[in-house]
Amino acid sequence: MATTAFTFCPRDGTRLVLTRIDGRERPTCTVCGLADFTHVQVGSNAIVEQDGAVLLVRLNYGPRDGHWALPGGLVENDETTEEAAVRETKEETGFEIALDGLLSVWLRPGFPILVVNYRAHITGGSLQIAPDEASEARFFPKAELPPLDEIAWPSAVHGLDAWRAYEPPRP
Ligand SMILES: [Zn+2]
Known part of the structure; x- marks a missing residue:
């Protein structure tokens, strides 16, 4: 069992019992049916393009202080991933x-x-950074992206790689 697994149901507090689902023993709630798979939060980013360049924000807090990130953040319970990307970019x-x-x-x-x-x-809208989150924001052409070690998160590197490789569908 993974060390992050629940012992009690996070919904109703019932002690979970191991049940074989999809080839693995998983802590499962006999009351509400919750089965304990992997635990992840969901983040949502925007690759905001203008004149062939992408918008990055420079973080000014935490362990990634000074690194560049895509506009984005964690998805709230009451919104879609699309709404989160739009909201976070505005903020x-x-x-x-x-x-x-x-x-x-x-x-x-x-x-x-x-x-x-x-x-x-x-x-x-117009460029206006959140001063408690970022020190600056600006557009980077494909050939002038910050070096890898100045990108805040591997998920942003993944997105930027996909953006550089992206070609619009042919008509
Ligand atoms: Zn339950």
């Missing part, structure tokens, strides 16, 4: 955006987070 950069489709999904074994990256374009 962090001042821009209103419209999404242009899912670009990449990042998940690695052992990391307790799944991150989705959406392509997006600006529909309104």
